[in-house]
Amino acid sequence: MAADNVDLVGKLEVLARRYGAARGAFQRAEVDEALSRTRLGVALADALRARADVEREAREIALTGYRVTAARFMRPRRRNRVARLIDRGLDMLRSCGRALVIARSGVWETGGLRAMAAYARRGADPAVQPAALFDQAWYLKGRPDLAGSRASPLVHYLLHGGAEGASPHPLFDSEFYAGHSAAELAAGGLTPLEHFIRVGAAQGRDPHPLFSIEHYVRQAPDLIASGSDPVTHYLQTGWRRGLSPHPLFAADFYGAQAPAADIAPLVHYLTTGAAAGLKPHPLFDPDWYRGQYQDVVDGGFEPLSHYVASGGAEGRHPSPWFDAARYITLRGGDLAPGRNPLVDYLQGGAWSIGEPWPGKTTTAFLASASDLAVSGMTPLEHWARRGELQTPSA
DSSP states (O other): OHHHHHHHHHHHHHHHHHHHHHHHHHHHHHHHHHHHHHHHHHHHHHHHHHHHHHHHHHHHHHHHHHHHHHHTTOOOOOOOHHHHHHHHHHHTTHHHHHHHHHHHHTOOOSOOHHHHHHHHHTOSOTTOOOSSSOOHHHHHHTOGGGTTSSOOHHHHIIIIITTTTOOSBTTBOHHHHHHHSHHHHHHHOOOHHHHIIIIITTTTOOSBTTBOHHHHHHHOHHHHHHOOOHHHHIIIIIGGGTOOSSTTOOHHHHHHHSOOOSSOHHHHIIIIITTTTOOSBTTBOHHHHHHHOHHHHHTTOOHHHHIIIIITTTTOOSBTTBOHHHHHHHHGGGSOTTOOHHHHHHTTGGGGOSOSBTTBOHHHHHHHOHHHHHTTOOHHHHHHHHOTTSOOOO
8 A cells, every 4th residue: 555655646746747847838838928929019019100100101292292283273362342342243133143253252163154043043942052062951050041032042151151150061160261271361351161162172271170181182092183172072972982081080980870871971970970979980979078078068069079179189088998198198299289199199109108098008909909900900999999888908
């Protein structure tokens, strides 16, 4: 029996040594794998930073190319006191005179005076849509005094509404545009829409907080060749191609929430979706933003437009997923003054910060989700798309 015990102890010792050796090998393998995964994460982060730099240069080149082409079609005009008096006199001549007012403005896209006069004869009919960056039904909702009248809404905008600060289209914010072009508008006497169509678009001036010409032109190389107005391009063909008008408007993400409709997604968001709480981007929550900032509610601001125009620069948080103060601290001096933190994050800043979420590192995310990382999706966006109540994990 004693011999059997000695033999058993010997076997156990052999097994223990074998287990110890196996455990040591496993631990060494774990360390080697961890080092490999860390190296993979670091390498991917470096590559993605480089890609972000290339993409930034590509946006700049695309915008420059577009501006060079579009400059050939610029039509500067000075609308002085005499010109305004002439336009008002023409307005009194009904459809023919109003057609001349429209023609002089330069905002009509296709068709001649006959088409303009035919439009003017229809009066304030919300079912009529002029060949211009002008949403007649939408404009009339804000001007009930014109309902049922013989007045031409587009002519009304050109002679009165533009000077009063009215916007001609959901994608053209007159107050925003005038705020960035005040000197030029004062010198030329044009309405914001006239200035944009004649000069501003070719200069790369954004017509709305949520329409970035630089961002859009990068996706539409045909605009570099044509020099056409990017907003009209988006409304006619761009949205059907899935193009995004702004870094914070993810067309695929928004489309998955919105009912199918023959309307540009950004127009749907601004006229319907925002009020319904639909999210334009995984990292921006309109309802949450309203809940955090009472002044947005009191002022009647559309949340994302407010965030892009001023909230981001003020350090406000766009959603529970993005801690603006933390990101600003992590980026330090690399974040340009006035730069929107969330846009900066999405356009490359994500790959320059070590820990986008407390306890979750960028390199670990890249190592475990390299397929997603290669697509360019950032860690926070990936986690937010998987569900806002989910603990971040690769």
